[in-house]
Amino acid sequence: GEDVEQSLFLSVREGDSSVINCTYTDSSSTYLYWYKQEPGAGLQLLTYIFSNMDMKQDQRLTVLLNKKDKHLSLRIADTQTGDSAIYFCAELSGYSTLTFGKGTMLLVSP
Amino acid sequence: DGGITQSPKYLFRKEGQNVTLSCEQNLNHDAMYWYRQDPGQGLRLIYYSQIVNDFQKGDIAEGYSVSREKKESFPLTVTSAQKNPTAFYLCASSTNTGGEQYFGPGTRLTVT
Numbered sequence: 001g002e003d004v005e006q007s008l009f010l011s012v013r014e015g016d017s018s019v020i021n022c023t024y025t026d027s028s029s030t031y032l033y034w035y036k037q038e039p040g041a042g043l044q045l046l047t048y049i050f051s052n053m054d055m056k057q058d059q060r061l062t063v064l065l066n067k068k069d070k071h072l073s074l075r076i077a078d079t080q081t082g083d084s085a086i087y088f089c090a091e092l093s094g095y096s097t098l099t100f101g102k103g104t105m106l107l108v109s110p
Numbered sequence: 111d112g113g114i115t116q117s118p119k120y121l122f123r124k125e126g127q128n129v130t131l132s133c134e135q136n137l138n139h140d141a142m143y144w145y146r147q148d149p150g151q152g153l154r155l156i157y158y159s160q161i162v163n164d165f166q167k168g169d170i171a172e173g174y175s176v177s178r179e180k181k182e183s184f185p186l187t188v189t190s191a192q193k194n195p196t197a198f199y200l201c202a203s204s205t206n207t208g209g210e211q212y213f214g215p216g217t218r219l220t221v222t
Binding site: 096103 | 114116143150151152153155158168200202207208210211212213214215216218
């Protein structure tokens with residue numbers, strides 16, 4: 001079945017780059033998404049990438065997709081304390097619903 | 111202001127009672143979804159609806175029910191048959207299934 005895996009925790013210093021990784025299993029995935037969740041809040045759509053793309057850049061965010069290895073990453077440049085949150089990777093496939101990973105908690109220290 | 115609203119933000123119920131969580135959107139989206147989130151877990155799909163008067167079970171539909179009588183509204187009822195109802199519930203919508211989903215602020219349900 002479908003499964004999305006993420007590392008659970010990442011800690012960086014303010015100003016550094018953060019890279020959050022995700023692997024997925026469904027080769028028929030069409031879109032892959034990154035969402036951000038702050039404590040006690042809903043999910044905020046950060047960015048997404050279509051499966052025929054290798055890279056997408058949006059201001060401080062860079063998404064890389066390696067379709068052969070089914071690996072997705074989100075790079076946040078110049079990470080700020082306000083970037084501290086849980087980041088979810090999600091894939092769209094099959095019955096057109098999203099399958100989410102368990103989330104990576106990013107902690108940014110001053 | 112377009113968006114998705116969920117009410118209430120916090121909800122407390124006694125075991126054995128049914129409870130209904132509200133979800134409203136004014137984005138003119140056709141598809142709506144309900145997810146459950148437990149600590150340290152990802153989101154698990156409870157139900158989704160692609161169009162008014164139609165809905166499908168997700169991965170963990172047992173103990174829940176929904177209705178979709180209006181495009182804007184997709185209420186979720188947590189019944190007494192749900193064995194572990196305490197969780198954070200998130201509603202989302204998209205232009206159609208397959209589009210990016212936008213989330214409401216969530217309702218934290220505590221059942222004692």
